[in-house]
Amino acid sequence: MSKIKKLLVGTTIALGAFGATNSMANDGEALYTAKMxxxxxxxxxxxxxxxLYPKLNGQNKEYLAAQMKDIKSGKRTNGMSAAMKAMVANVSDAEIDAIAEYLSKVK
Structure with missing residues (x-):
């Protein structure tokens, strides 16, 4: 296989994996469950x-995402954020945004 062909195949595989991650990030309801x-x-x-744990449904999506990102980064340390830090450690920003979007629409 030529170097160009290998590069194209590798790029296609990488983009496919990236697309799968993005489609998962778009499903906030599934992520809410998958991330426990x-x-x-x-x-x-x-x-x-x-x-002490907040109700999340119907909250503003920007607020929800900001709180999760602040806990993840360590910027927020008050309240029960220590318990949340481990939970959001492996949640990407795109997944946080998707979860926040989902929760903001739950009535």
Missing amino acids: CQTCHGAEGKAPIMP
């Missing part, structure tokens, strides 16, 4: 398991 958010915040973000 419901464990503490309840189904659809409506029923937290402890009074």
